[in-house]
Amino acid sequence: MSAVGVVLADSSVIAKRNMLKITRIPDLLVGTLISPIMFILLFGYVFGGAIDVPNYREFIVPGIFAQTVIFGATITGAGIADDMQKGIIERFRSLPMAQSAVLVGRTASDVVLNVIVTVIMSLTGLVIGWRIRTSFLDAVVGFALLLLFAYALSWVMGLLGLLIRTPEAFNNLTFLTIFPLTFITNAFVPLETFPGPLQTIAQWNPVSTLVQAARERFGNVPPGTELGTWSLQNSELYTLLWIVVILAVFVPLATRQYRRAAAR
Amino acid sequence: MSEVFPRVPVMATASTAAARAVSPAVEARGLVKRYGDVTAVAGVDLTVPAGTVLALLGPNGAGKTTTVRMLTTLLVPDEGTATVAGVDVVADPREVRRRIGLSGQYAAVDENLTGFENLDMVGRLYHLGRKRSRERAWELLEQFDLTDAAKRVAKTYSGGMRRRLDLAGALVAEPPVLVLDEPTTGLDPRSRNDMWELLTRMVGGGTTLLLTTQYLEEAERLADDIVVIDHGRVIARGTADELKTQVGGQRVEVVVATDGDVDAAVAVLHEVAVGELQVERRARRVTAPVTSGTQVLVQVLQRLGEVGIVPLDAGLRRPTMDDVFLTLTGKPADEVAGVDEPARPVGEGVRP
Numbered sequence: 001m002s003a004v005g006v007v008l009a010d011s012s013v014i015a016k017r018n019m020l021k022i023t024r025i026p027d028l029l030v031g032t033l034i035s036p037i038m039f040i041l042l043f044g045y046v047f048g049g050a051i052d053v054p055n056y057r058e059f060i061v062p063g064i065f066a067q068t069v070i071f072g073a074t075i076t077g078a079g080i081a082d083d084m085q086k087g088i089i090e091r092f093r094s095l096p097m098a099q100s101a102v103l104v105g106r107t108a109s110d111v112v113l114n115v116i117v118t119v120i121m122s123l124t125g126l127v128i129g130w131r132i133r134t135s136f137l138d139a140v141v142g143f144a145l146l147l148l149f150a151y152a153l154s155w156v157m158g159l160l161g162l163l164i165r166t167p168e169a170f171n172n173l174t175f176l177t178i179f180p181l182t183f184i185t186n187a188f189v190p191l192e193t194f195p196g197p198l199q200t201i202a203q204w205n206p207v208s209t210l211v212q213a214a215r216e217r218f219g220n221v222p223p224g225t226e227l228g229t230w231s232l233q234n235s236e237l238y239t240l241l242w243i244v245v246i247l248a249v250f251v252p253l254a255t256r257q258y259r260r261a262a263a264r
Numbered sequence: 265m266s267e268v269f270p271r272v273p274v275m276a277t278a279s280t281a282a283a284r285a286v287s288p289a290v291e292a293r294g295l296v297k298r299y300g301d302v303t304a305v306a307g308v309d310l311t312v313p314a315g316t317v318l319a320l321l322g323p324n325g326a327g328k329t330t331t332v333r334m335l336t337t338l339l340v341p342d343e344g345t346a347t348v349a350g351v352d353v354v355a356d357p358r359e360v361r362r363r364i365g366l367s368g369q370y371a372a373v374d375e376n377l378t379g380f381e382n383l384d385m386v387g388r389l390y391h392l393g394r395k396r397s398r399e400r401a402w403e404l405l406e407q408f409d410l411t412d413a414a415k416r417v418a419k420t421y422s423g424g425m426r427r428r429l430d431l432a433g434a435l436v437a438e439p440p441v442l443v444l445d446e447p448t449t450g451l452d453p454r455s456r457n458d459m460w461e462l463l464t465r466m467v468g469g470g471t472t473l474l475l476t477t478q479y480l481e482e483a484e485r486l487a488d489d490i491v492v493i494d495h496g497r498v499i500a501r502g503t504a505d506e507l508k509t510q511v512g513g514q515r516v517e518v519v520v521a522t523d524g525d526v527d528a529a530v531a532v533l534h535e536v537a538v539g540e541l542q543v544e545r546r547a548r549r550v551t552a553p554v555t556s557g558t559q560v561l562v563q564v565l566q567r568l569g570e571v572g573i574v575p576l577d578a579g580l581r582r583p584t585m586d587d588v589f590l591t592l593t594g595k596p597a598d599e600v601a602g603v604d605e606p607a608r609p610v611g612e613g614v615r616p
C-alpha cells in the first residue's frame with residue numbers, strides 16, 4: 001500500500017469505529033438524530049410568525065442546516081478529548097498505523113454523521129414547506145458547501161479537544177463559542193435587524209456567508225435582501241476562502257498537537 | 265556510544281545460552297528521560313536475548329513505565345539508544361511498532377466496542393486485512409477465554425477480562441517482541457494467577473517478553489533475568505536465584521511485646537543474621553536475613569527464651585521487594601537516593 005493508501009485505509013477503520021461508538025451511546029444517537037427535527041419544527045413554527053420575512057420557514061431552513069452541521073463538527077473535539085482520557089490512544093500510538101488516521105478518521109466520521117443529519121433535516125424541512133427552487137446540481141453544491149465548512153471546523157474542534165482533554169470542559173467551551181458564532185448571523189433573522197457594530201460582525205461572519213450561499217443555491221433568498229458587503233455579494237467565494245484558510249492552518253496544528261499530546 | 269557502555273553481562277541461564285548467539289531482541293544503552301527537574305530514567309542499559317523473558321523490577325515511580333515507553337516508541341529518549349527486534353526506536357518507530365505488541369499499565373481497550381470489535385480493529389490497524397483480522401480476533405478470544413463475552417461491549421468486562429482483552433490486543437499481529445507494563449497490578453489474586461499461567465504458556469512459544477513489575481515473586485515466576493531499577497537507575501541485575509542469594513534466602517522476623525525487648529531481640533538476631541538487620545521500633549519488629557531457614561528459627565526461639573523474652577510473633581518469610589532494596593541500597597525502597605548509585609552486577613555484592 002502507498003502512504004496515502006495507508007492513511008485512507010486506517011482512517012476508514014477509525015471512522016467506522018467512531019460510528020460504531022455512536023450507536024453504543026443512545027444519548028448521543030438520539031440527540032444527533034432528533035435534535036435537528038426538533039430545531040426545524042421549533043424555529044419554523046415558534047419564530048415563524050414573529051419574524052417579518054416572507055416565507056420565513058423557507059428562509060430559516062438553510063440557517064438551521066448551517067447551525068446543525070456546525071454543532072455536528074464539535075463531535076470531533078469531544079470525541080478526541082474523550083479518547084485522550086482513555087487508554088485506547090495508547091493502543092493507537094503503539095500500532096504501525098498512520099498516526100494521522102486518528103484525526104482524519106475522526107473528522108471523516110463527523111462528515112458521515114452530518115450527511116445523515118442533513119438528510120433528516122431536509123426531509124423535515126420538506127414537510128414544513130421548505131423547497132429547493134433551483135436545479136439538482138445547485139442543491140448538491142449547496143449541501144457540499146455546508147458539509148465542507150463543517151468539515152473544516154472539525155479540525156478546529158479537534159485541536160481544541162486535544163488542548164482541553166476533558167469532554168465536559170470541551171462541551172462547555174463549544175457551547176459558549178458556537179452559539180454566538182451561529183446566532184450573530186443571518187441564519188435566523190435578516191441582517192438589517194442587528195444594531196450597528198453587531199451588524200458588521202454578522203456581515204463578515206463566515207456562517208452568514210455560508211447561509212447566504214446555501215440560500216442562493218437552494219433558491220431560498222427572500223426578495224429584496226440587501227447584500228451590503230463584498231462578503232455577502234460573493235458569499236460562495238468568501239466562504240470557500242475561509243474553508244481553505246481554516247484547513248491550511250488547523251490541519252497541521254491539530255496534527256502536531258496530536259503527536260505532542262499522545263507523547264505525554 | 266556503544267564503546268563507552270560495554271555490554272553488561274547478563275547472567276546466562278540454560279534457556280538464554282542458546283538465544284545469545286543471535287542478536288538480542290531488545291537492547292538499550294544509556295537511556296535517559298527527563299521531565300523538567302525530574303529525571304525519570306537516568307541511564308538505563310538492558311539487553312533481552314531473543315526468546316527470553318526479562319523483568320524490570322522496581323517500586324512505584326522507579327521509571328519502569330518511562331523506560332518501556334521509550335522502548336516502544338511512545339516517548340523519544342533524551343539520551344541513549346535502543347533497538348527492538350534489530351530496529352532503532354528513534355530512527356524507525358513505525359517499523360518497531362510492526363514488531364512489538366504492547367500492553368500498557370492501564371488497559372488500552374475501547375470500552376464502547378465489543379471484545380471482538382476491539383481485536384478486529386487492532387488487526388486492521390496492523391494491516392492484517394479484513395479476513396485475517398477477523399480470524400485472528402476469534403482465535404485470541406478463544407485463547408483468552410473471552411469467547412462468551414465477545415459480543416459484549418468492553419465496558420461490561422471485569423478488570424481481569426479487560427486486562428486479558430488488552431493483552432490479546434498486543435498479540436494480534438503475533439509480534440516477536442512483547443512488552444507488558446505491570447500486567448497484573450490491580451488484579452485480584454485469582455486473576456493474577458490466571459495471568460501468570462497464561463504468560464508462562466505464551467513464552468513457551470518462543471516470544472521475547474519484557475515485562476515490568478513491582479513484585480519480586482512475579483519476576484521470579486516469569487522471568488529468566490531480572491533488572492532492578494529505582495530512581496531511574498539499574499541497581500542490580502541477575503537471575504531470580506542470584507538476586508535472592510544476594511538478599512539472603514530467608515528472613516526471620518520477630519515481634520516482641522514491649523519496647524524494652526526490642527534491643528534484646530536485636531542482640532539475639534545479630535548472632536544468626538547474614539546481613540543487615542531491619543529494626544522497626546514502633547512495630548517492635550526485628551527482621552534478619554538468614555541462610556538456613558527452620559533450624560535458625562528454632563535457634564532464635566531458644567535464645568530468646570534464654571534471655572527471658574516471649575515473642576508475640578516469630579516466623580520465617582521469603583524476601584520481599586523491601587528486603588531487596590534494603591540489601592542493595594541500605595535503605596527502604598522509598599528512601600533510596602539513587603543519585604550517584606552506580607549500577608552493579610548482583611554478583612559483586614553490596615553488603616558483606
Ligand SMILES: Nc1ncnc2c1ncn2[C@@H]1O[C@H](COP(=O)(O)OP(=O)(O)O)[C@@H](O)[C@H]1O
Pocket residue numbers: 264299302303304305322323324325326327328329330331
Ligand atoms: N509525564 C510526566 N511528567 C512528569 N513526570 C513524570 C511523567 N511521567 C513520569 N514522571 C515521573 O518520572 C518518574 C518515573 O515514573 P514512571 O516511569 O511512571 O515509574 P514507574 O512506572 O516505575 O512507576 C516518577 O517520578 C514520575 O513522577
Ligand SMILES: [Mg+2]
Pocket residue numbers: 325328329330369445446
Ligand atoms: Mg508504571
